[in-house]
Amino acid sequence: MALISFAIVGKNNEPLFMKEFRDESAADSIPEAELFGLTVSTGNTDGFSKRAKECSLRQQFILHSALDRFEDLSGPPPGFGWREPGATGTDAMWVGLLCPVEEMRVYGYMSTTKVKFLAVVEDLMPSQLVQHNIIDKEVKKLMIMIHRLYIEYTLNPFSKIGDVKISSAKFDDSVLECVSQFNRTL
Amino acid sequence: MSKSTAAANGHSLWQKMPKANAELFALTYGTLVTELVRDYESTEDINEQLEKMGYSIGVRCVDEFLAKADQAGMVIPPCRAFAETAEVMAKTGFRMFLGVSAEVQMISDSSFSLLIYENPLSLFVELPSDPKWKDLKYSNLYCGILRGSLEQVNLRVECTFVKDVLQGDDVNEIRVDLKEVLVDGAGEEYQEE
Numbered sequence: 001m002a003l004i005s006f007a008i009v010g011k012n013n014e015p016l017f018m019k020e021f022r023d024e025s026a027a028d029s030i031p032e033a034e035l036f037g038l039t040v041s042t043g044n045t046d047g048f049s050k051r052a053k054e055c056s057l058r059q060q061f062i063l064h065s066a067l068d069r070f071e072d073l074s075g076p077p078p079g080f081g082w083r084e085p086g087a088t089g090t091d092a093m094w095v096g097l098l099c100p101v102e103e104m105r106v107y108g109y110m111s112t113t114k115v116k117f118l119a120v121v122e123d124l125m126p127s128q129l130v131q132h133n134i135i136d137k138e139v140k141k142l143m144i145m146i147h148r149l150y151i152e153y154t155l156n157p158f159s160k161i162g163d164v165k166i167s168s169a170k171f172d173d174s175v176l177e178c179v180s181q182f183n184r185t186l
Numbered sequence: 187m188s189k190s191t192a193a194a195n196g197h198s199l200w201q202k203m204p205k206a207n208a209e210l211f212a213l214t215y216g217t218l219v220t221e222l223v224r225d226y227e228s229t230e231d232i233n234e235q236l237e238k239m240g241y242s243i244g245v246r247c248v249d250e251f252l253a254k255a256d257q258a259g260m261v262i263p264p265c266r267a268f269a270e271t272a273e274v275m276a277k278t279g280f281r282m283f284l285g286v287s288a289e290v291q292m293i294s295d296s297s298f299s300l301l302i303y304e305n306p307l308s309l310f311v312e313l314p315s316d317p318k319w320k321d322l323k324y325s326n327l328y329c330g331i332l333r334g335s336l337e338q339v340n341l342r343v344e345c346t347f348v349k350d351v352l353q354g355d356d357v358n359e360i361r362v363d364l365k366e367v368l369v370d371g372a373g374e375e376y377q378e379e
Contacts, residue, residue, distance in 0.1 A: 155209070155310035157216025170312050 002183050003142070004104060004120045005059040006175065008150065011114035013067060014163040018055040019172075021179050022122075063118050066106040069098040070116055079114070090144050096136065105135070109143035115150070117143050135186065142182045149174050192273050195260050196281030202258065203282060212309035219324060229321040236323070240330015248335035251279055268364055271341065272298045275332070296364040299348065301357050302328075313352050323347040325358065332362060340368040 008017040055063075073095060075081025083092050095108035100123065109117040119139055125131050153159055153171045222232045255262050255278070262278070265271040269292050276288040280302070289301040305325055313319045323329075329345035336343045342365045349355035 152310055155213065156312050157213070157220045157310075158312065158314050167314075168312055169315065 002122045002186070003179050004122050005055055005063065006120070006146070006179065007055070007063045007118045008146075008166070009067060009116040009118065010163060012163065015165070016115075016163075017166045017171075017175075018060065018063070019175070020055045020059050021176075059120060062101050062104065062106060062120055065101075066098045066108065066118055066120075067116070069106075070095065070108050070110070070118075073098070073108075074110075080110075090140075090147070093147070094140050094143065105132075107136070107139045107143070109140075109147065111147060117146060117150075119143065138182060138185060142178060145178045146175060149178070189273055189277065192277035193281070193287065195255065195258075195262075196278040196287065199254055199258060199260075199278065199282040200285055202254070208306055208309060212307060212311070215307045215327070216311060229318065233321070233323045233326045236326035237330040237333070240327040240332075241334040242330075243327070244331035244334020244336075245338055246334075247279075247283065247331060248338045251282060251335075254282070268296055268341075269298070271336070271339075272300070272362070275335075276300055279335070293361075298362055300332075300360040300362060302360070303357055305351065305358055308352055311352060320353065323350065324352050325350070328360060332360065336362075337368075340370065342366040342368055 002022065004022045005018070005020040007015065007019075010016050073082045080092070082095050093109055093111050095110055098106045098108045098118070100106075101120075103123055105121050105123045107119045107121065109119075111117075119142065121135060121139060123132075123135075149171060150166075153166060153168055154161055156168070159166075159168065219232070219236070222235055226232050226235065252262065262274060265274065269290075272290040272292065276290045280286060280288045280300075284306055286302065286304045286306060289303075291299040291301060293299060307325050307327070311324065313322065313324070326347060329347060332345045333343055344363050344365055346361050347358070348361045349357055349359035351358050
Protein backbone atom coordinates (compact mmCIF):
# COMPACT_ATOMS: atom_id res chain seq x y z
CA MET A 1 0.00 0.00 0.00
CA ALA A 2 1.74 3.11 -1.13
CA LEU A 3 1.08 6.75 -1.78
CA ILE A 4 1.40 7.32 -5.51
CA SER A 5 1.00 11.05 -5.85
CA PHE A 6 0.05 14.15 -3.92
CA ALA A 7 -1.26 17.52 -5.00
CA ILE A 8 -2.06 20.83 -3.36
CA VAL A 9 -4.52 23.02 -5.21
CA GLY A 10 -5.37 26.59 -4.34
CA LYS A 11 -8.78 28.09 -3.87
CA ASN A 12 -9.15 29.02 -7.53
CA ASN A 13 -8.12 25.52 -8.51
CA GLU A 14 -4.63 26.61 -9.46
CA PRO A 15 -1.97 23.90 -8.85
CA LEU A 16 0.46 24.79 -6.06
CA PHE A 17 2.27 21.52 -5.61
CA MET A 18 2.21 18.21 -7.50
CA LYS A 19 4.52 15.31 -6.90
CA GLU A 20 4.57 11.64 -7.77
CA PHE A 21 6.22 9.20 -5.40
CA ARG A 22 5.97 5.89 -7.16
CA ASP A 23 9.10 4.02 -8.12
CA GLU A 24 8.99 3.87 -11.89
CA SER A 25 11.89 1.50 -12.22
CA ALA A 26 10.00 -0.51 -14.84
CA ALA A 27 12.23 1.00 -17.49
CA ASP A 28 10.43 -0.64 -20.40
CA SER A 29 7.41 1.55 -20.12
CA ILE A 30 7.35 4.49 -22.49
CA PRO A 31 6.98 7.79 -20.64
CA GLU A 32 3.36 8.76 -21.29
CA ALA A 33 4.30 12.24 -22.33
CA GLU A 34 5.98 10.84 -25.39
CA LEU A 35 2.74 9.16 -26.37
CA PHE A 36 1.23 12.59 -26.63
CA GLY A 37 4.14 13.95 -28.58
CA LEU A 38 5.38 16.11 -25.75
CA THR A 39 8.93 16.24 -24.40
CA VAL A 40 9.55 14.31 -21.23
CA SER A 41 10.39 16.37 -18.16
CA THR A 42 13.50 14.87 -16.59
CA GLY A 43 12.27 13.39 -13.38
CA ASN A 44 14.45 11.48 -11.00
CA THR A 45 14.33 7.71 -11.46
CA ASP A 46 16.38 6.77 -8.43
CA GLY A 47 13.40 5.09 -6.88
CA PHE A 48 10.92 5.87 -4.27
CA SER A 49 12.60 6.88 -1.12
CA LYS A 50 15.32 8.90 -2.76
CA ARG A 51 13.42 11.62 -4.55
CA ALA A 52 9.93 12.55 -5.56
CA LYS A 53 9.48 13.05 -9.27
CA GLU A 54 7.57 15.50 -11.33
CA CYS A 55 4.00 14.33 -11.52
CA SER A 56 3.35 12.18 -14.60
CA LEU A 57 0.52 13.10 -16.92
CA ARG A 58 -1.60 10.17 -15.89
CA GLN A 59 -1.47 11.15 -12.26
CA GLN A 60 -2.24 14.73 -13.16
CA PHE A 61 -5.28 13.51 -15.07
CA ILE A 62 -6.51 11.47 -12.12
CA LEU A 63 -5.99 14.36 -9.72
CA HIS A 64 -7.78 16.74 -12.06
CA SER A 65 -10.82 14.47 -12.30
CA ALA A 66 -10.87 14.09 -8.53
CA LEU A 67 -11.07 17.87 -8.30
CA ASP A 68 -14.46 17.71 -10.03
CA ARG A 69 -15.67 15.31 -7.37
CA PHE A 70 -14.46 17.81 -4.77
CA GLU A 71 -16.72 20.44 -6.28
CA ASP A 72 -19.63 18.00 -6.18
CA LEU A 73 -19.11 17.30 -2.52
CA SER A 74 -18.67 20.94 -1.63
CA GLY A 75 -22.18 21.78 -2.65
CA PRO A 76 -23.68 25.27 -2.81
CA PRO A 77 -21.94 28.27 -1.15
CA PRO A 78 -20.32 28.49 1.39
CA GLY A 79 -19.16 25.17 -0.06
CA PHE A 80 -18.39 22.85 2.82
CA GLY A 81 -21.15 20.34 2.08
CA TRP A 82 -19.40 17.21 3.27
CA ARG A 83 -19.09 18.35 6.87
CA GLU A 84 -20.98 16.67 9.67
CA PRO A 85 -22.80 19.20 11.82
CA GLY A 86 -20.66 20.07 14.80
CA ALA A 87 -17.35 18.98 13.28
CA THR A 88 -14.52 21.36 14.01
CA GLY A 89 -10.87 21.78 13.17
CA THR A 90 -9.12 19.11 11.17
CA ASP A 91 -12.13 16.79 11.35
CA ALA A 92 -14.11 19.36 9.46
CA MET A 93 -11.39 19.65 6.84
CA TRP A 94 -11.22 15.95 6.08
CA VAL A 95 -13.39 15.12 3.07
CA GLY A 96 -12.51 11.46 2.70
CA LEU A 97 -12.53 9.17 -0.31
CA LEU A 98 -13.24 11.17 -3.44
CA CYS A 99 -13.26 8.35 -5.97
CA PRO A 100 -11.72 4.93 -6.62
CA VAL A 101 -9.90 4.77 -9.97
CA GLU A 102 -8.83 1.31 -11.18
CA GLU A 103 -6.50 0.12 -8.43
CA MET A 104 -6.11 3.53 -6.79
CA ARG A 105 -8.12 5.58 -4.31
CA VAL A 106 -8.14 9.37 -4.28
CA TYR A 107 -8.60 11.14 -0.95
CA GLY A 108 -9.38 14.79 -0.34
CA TYR A 109 -8.88 17.35 2.40
CA MET A 110 -9.88 20.99 2.19
CA SER A 111 -8.77 23.70 4.58
CA THR A 112 -11.05 26.52 5.68
CA THR A 113 -9.28 28.81 3.24
CA LYS A 114 -10.31 26.48 0.41
CA VAL A 115 -6.84 25.09 -0.17
CA LYS A 116 -7.33 21.51 -1.31
CA PHE A 117 -5.01 18.60 -0.62
CA LEU A 118 -5.40 15.46 -2.75
CA ALA A 119 -3.69 12.11 -2.27
CA VAL A 120 -3.72 9.13 -4.63
CA VAL A 121 -3.14 5.89 -2.77
CA GLU A 122 -2.53 2.48 -4.32
CA ASP A 123 -5.19 -0.03 -3.34
CA LEU A 124 -4.13 -3.66 -3.47
CA MET A 125 -7.17 -5.24 -1.85
CA PRO A 126 -10.20 -3.54 -3.36
CA SER A 127 -12.77 -5.59 -1.56
CA GLN A 128 -11.54 -5.45 2.00
CA LEU A 129 -13.51 -2.93 4.03
CA VAL A 130 -11.46 -3.28 7.21
CA GLN A 131 -8.28 -2.50 5.36
CA HIS A 132 -9.92 0.57 3.86
CA ASN A 133 -10.83 2.00 7.25
CA ILE A 134 -7.23 1.73 8.35
CA ILE A 135 -5.99 3.38 5.18
CA ASP A 136 -8.53 6.19 5.59
CA LYS A 137 -7.27 6.96 9.07
CA GLU A 138 -3.64 6.94 7.97
CA VAL A 139 -4.33 9.19 5.01
CA LYS A 140 -6.16 11.60 7.29
CA LYS A 141 -3.11 11.78 9.56
CA LEU A 142 -0.89 12.37 6.54
CA MET A 143 -3.13 15.20 5.35
CA ILE A 144 -3.00 16.87 8.74
CA MET A 145 0.81 16.70 8.78
CA ILE A 146 1.16 18.10 5.29
CA HIS A 147 -1.33 20.84 6.08
CA ARG A 148 0.90 21.82 8.99
CA LEU A 149 3.94 21.88 6.70
CA TYR A 150 2.01 24.05 4.27
CA ILE A 151 1.21 26.49 7.07
CA GLU A 152 4.87 26.68 8.03
CA TYR A 153 5.72 27.36 4.42
CA THR A 154 3.25 30.26 4.26
CA LEU A 155 4.73 31.71 7.46
CA ASN A 156 8.08 32.16 5.71
CA PRO A 157 8.28 35.88 4.88
CA PHE A 158 10.07 35.10 1.62
CA SER A 159 7.49 32.67 0.26
CA LYS A 160 5.18 33.92 -2.44
CA ILE A 161 1.54 33.33 -1.66
CA GLY A 162 -1.23 33.33 -4.21
CA ASP A 163 -1.26 31.39 -7.43
CA VAL A 164 2.46 30.68 -7.47
CA LYS A 165 3.85 27.16 -7.24
CA ILE A 166 5.47 26.17 -3.97
CA SER A 167 9.22 26.15 -4.46
CA SER A 168 10.95 25.38 -1.22
CA ALA A 169 13.54 22.68 -0.69
CA LYS A 170 12.59 22.41 2.97
CA PHE A 171 8.93 21.85 2.11
CA ASP A 172 9.77 19.23 -0.52
CA ASP A 173 12.04 17.36 1.88
CA SER A 174 9.54 17.39 4.73
CA VAL A 175 6.70 16.21 2.48
CA LEU A 176 8.88 13.36 1.26
CA GLU A 177 9.66 12.48 4.85
CA CYS A 178 5.94 12.40 5.74
CA VAL A 179 5.15 10.24 2.74
CA SER A 180 7.95 7.77 3.55
CA GLN A 181 6.63 7.54 7.07
CA PHE A 182 3.12 6.93 5.74
CA ASN A 183 4.36 4.15 3.51
CA ARG A 184 6.20 2.53 6.40
CA THR A 185 3.15 2.44 8.63
CA LEU A 186 1.04 0.66 6.00
CA MET B 187 31.05 38.70 37.55
CA SER B 188 31.12 34.94 37.40
CA LYS B 189 29.48 33.01 34.63
CA SER B 190 26.87 31.33 36.78
CA THR B 191 25.68 34.56 38.38
CA ALA B 192 25.39 36.14 34.96
CA ALA B 193 23.25 33.26 33.79
CA ALA B 194 21.13 33.28 36.94
CA ASN B 195 20.63 37.03 36.68
CA GLY B 196 19.65 36.66 33.08
CA HIS B 197 17.11 34.03 33.89
CA SER B 198 15.43 35.98 36.68
CA LEU B 199 15.35 39.19 34.67
CA TRP B 200 13.73 37.29 31.82
CA GLN B 201 11.02 36.09 34.21
CA LYS B 202 10.17 39.67 35.11
CA MET B 203 9.95 41.02 31.56
CA PRO B 204 6.57 41.32 29.82
CA LYS B 205 6.32 38.73 27.07
CA ALA B 206 5.17 38.88 23.46
CA ASN B 207 4.02 36.12 21.17
CA ALA B 208 7.07 34.58 19.51
CA GLU B 209 5.34 34.00 16.18
CA LEU B 210 4.07 37.57 16.04
CA PHE B 211 7.57 38.82 16.80
CA ALA B 212 9.18 36.66 14.11
CA LEU B 213 6.52 37.54 11.53
CA THR B 214 6.86 41.27 12.24
CA TYR B 215 10.61 41.08 11.75
CA GLY B 216 10.07 39.02 8.61
CA THR B 217 7.79 41.68 7.14
CA LEU B 218 10.35 44.33 8.04
CA VAL B 219 13.08 42.48 6.17
CA THR B 220 10.89 41.86 3.11
CA GLU B 221 9.98 45.56 3.03
CA LEU B 222 13.67 46.45 3.06
CA VAL B 223 14.22 43.95 0.28
CA ARG B 224 11.59 45.75 -1.76
CA ASP B 225 13.04 49.19 -1.01
CA TYR B 226 16.74 48.55 -1.51
CA GLU B 227 18.52 47.04 -4.46
CA SER B 228 21.65 45.51 -3.02
CA THR B 229 21.93 43.17 -0.05
CA GLU B 230 24.69 45.40 1.36
CA ASP B 231 22.24 48.27 1.69
CA ILE B 232 19.73 46.01 3.38
CA ASN B 233 22.35 44.75 5.83
CA GLU B 234 23.40 48.32 6.55
CA GLN B 235 19.82 49.43 7.23
CA LEU B 236 19.24 46.51 9.57
CA GLU B 237 22.42 47.41 11.43
CA LYS B 238 21.34 51.04 11.77
CA MET B 239 17.96 49.99 13.14
CA GLY B 240 19.71 47.69 15.57
CA TYR B 241 21.95 50.55 16.64
CA SER B 242 18.97 52.70 17.70
CA ILE B 243 17.51 49.77 19.58
CA GLY B 244 20.80 49.00 21.30
CA VAL B 245 21.30 52.56 22.48
CA ARG B 246 17.99 52.34 24.36
CA CYS B 247 18.30 48.74 25.51
CA VAL B 248 21.37 49.19 27.64
CA ASP B 249 19.71 51.77 29.92
CA GLU B 250 16.74 49.51 30.39
CA PHE B 251 19.02 46.59 31.15
CA LEU B 252 20.99 48.42 33.80
CA ALA B 253 17.88 49.96 35.34
CA LYS B 254 15.96 46.71 35.54
CA ALA B 255 18.92 44.89 37.00
CA ASP B 256 19.28 47.57 39.62
CA GLN B 257 15.59 47.36 40.51
CA ALA B 258 15.81 43.62 40.84
CA GLY B 259 18.58 44.10 43.33
CA MET B 260 21.29 42.64 41.17
CA VAL B 261 24.73 44.03 41.23
CA ILE B 262 26.33 44.36 37.86
CA PRO B 263 29.78 45.71 38.68
CA PRO B 264 31.82 47.62 36.12
CA CYS B 265 33.58 45.05 33.98
CA ARG B 266 37.29 44.75 34.53
CA ALA B 267 38.02 43.01 31.27
CA PHE B 268 36.37 42.76 27.89
CA ALA B 269 35.72 39.09 28.57
CA GLU B 270 33.46 40.04 31.47
CA THR B 271 31.52 42.37 29.22
CA ALA B 272 31.08 39.55 26.77
CA GLU B 273 29.75 37.21 29.45
CA VAL B 274 27.31 39.73 30.87
CA MET B 275 26.07 40.57 27.40
CA ALA B 276 25.62 36.98 26.33
CA LYS B 277 24.24 35.47 29.48
CA THR B 278 22.31 38.32 31.05
CA GLY B 279 21.53 40.76 28.28
CA PHE B 280 20.48 38.35 25.55
CA ARG B 281 18.62 36.22 28.04
CA MET B 282 16.68 39.16 29.41
CA PHE B 283 15.48 40.54 26.11
CA LEU B 284 15.19 37.49 23.91
CA GLY B 285 14.92 34.56 26.26
CA VAL B 286 17.82 32.77 24.59
CA SER B 287 21.27 32.35 26.00
CA ALA B 288 24.31 32.90 23.89
CA GLU B 289 27.77 31.46 24.34
CA VAL B 290 30.99 33.39 24.34
CA GLN B 291 34.19 32.27 22.68
CA MET B 292 37.07 34.60 23.38
CA ILE B 293 39.36 35.03 20.41
CA SER B 294 41.70 37.55 21.94
CA ASP B 295 41.64 40.19 24.66
CA SER B 296 39.77 42.56 22.44
CA SER B 297 37.54 40.34 20.41
CA PHE B 298 35.12 37.53 20.98
CA SER B 299 32.53 35.48 19.15
CA LEU B 300 28.95 35.22 20.29
CA LEU B 301 27.32 31.91 19.41
CA ILE B 302 23.55 31.85 19.22
CA TYR B 303 21.91 28.49 18.75
CA GLU B 304 18.23 29.44 18.74
CA ASN B 305 17.33 32.60 16.95
CA PRO B 306 13.82 33.85 17.74
CA LEU B 307 13.89 36.24 14.78
CA SER B 308 14.23 33.55 12.17
CA LEU B 309 11.35 31.28 13.15
CA PHE B 310 9.86 29.75 9.96
CA VAL B 311 12.28 31.63 7.72
CA GLU B 312 13.84 29.95 4.73
CA LEU B 313 15.88 32.07 2.35
CA PRO B 314 15.19 31.45 -1.35
CA SER B 315 17.90 29.53 -3.14
CA ASP B 316 18.75 32.40 -5.51
CA PRO B 317 22.48 33.27 -5.25
CA LYS B 318 21.74 36.94 -4.60
CA TRP B 319 20.53 36.04 -1.12
CA LYS B 320 23.91 34.57 -0.14
CA ASP B 321 25.05 37.91 1.30
CA LEU B 322 21.88 38.80 3.14
CA LYS B 323 22.44 38.88 6.88
CA TYR B 324 18.92 38.30 8.01
CA SER B 325 19.56 38.86 11.71
CA ASN B 326 21.92 41.79 11.25
CA LEU B 327 19.77 43.68 13.73
CA TYR B 328 21.74 41.93 16.49
CA CYS B 329 25.01 43.44 15.26
CA GLY B 330 23.50 46.90 15.48
CA ILE B 331 22.10 46.24 18.94
CA LEU B 332 25.49 45.12 20.22
CA ARG B 333 27.25 48.12 18.70
CA GLY B 334 24.67 50.57 20.05
CA SER B 335 24.57 49.23 23.56
CA LEU B 336 28.35 48.94 23.93
CA GLU B 337 28.81 52.46 22.63
CA GLN B 338 26.70 53.76 25.47
CA VAL B 339 29.15 52.22 27.93
CA ASN B 340 32.10 53.79 26.13
CA LEU B 341 33.24 50.81 24.12
CA ARG B 342 33.41 51.29 20.39
CA VAL B 343 33.05 47.93 18.69
CA GLU B 344 32.50 46.47 15.28
CA CYS B 345 30.16 43.51 14.94
CA THR B 346 29.71 41.24 11.98
CA PHE B 347 27.83 38.06 11.31
CA VAL B 348 30.30 35.28 10.60
CA LYS B 349 28.04 32.24 10.44
CA ASP B 350 24.32 32.13 9.81
CA VAL B 351 21.96 29.18 10.22
CA LEU B 352 19.78 30.50 7.41
CA GLN B 353 22.76 30.32 5.06
CA GLY B 354 23.43 26.70 5.94
CA ASP B 355 25.78 26.81 8.93
CA ASP B 356 24.92 25.00 12.14
CA VAL B 357 25.09 27.99 14.46
CA ASN B 358 24.76 31.79 14.31
CA GLU B 359 28.09 33.43 15.09
CA ILE B 360 28.64 37.15 15.61
CA ARG B 361 32.19 38.44 15.80
CA VAL B 362 32.66 41.42 18.08
CA ASP B 363 35.92 43.40 17.89
CA LEU B 364 36.77 46.15 20.32
CA LYS B 365 38.10 49.14 18.42
CA GLU B 366 38.45 51.83 21.04
CA VAL B 367 37.61 52.62 24.61
CA LEU B 368 35.97 56.02 24.42
CA VAL B 369 36.70 58.76 26.85
CA ASP B 370 33.85 60.48 28.61
CA GLY B 371 33.62 64.13 27.90
CA ALA B 372 31.48 66.95 26.69
CA GLY B 373 32.02 68.32 23.22
CA GLU B 374 34.64 70.85 22.24
CA GLU B 375 32.44 73.86 22.85
CA TYR B 376 32.28 73.02 26.53
CA GLN B 377 35.99 72.60 27.10
CA GLU B 378 37.26 75.20 29.44
CA GLU B 379 39.97 77.38 28.11
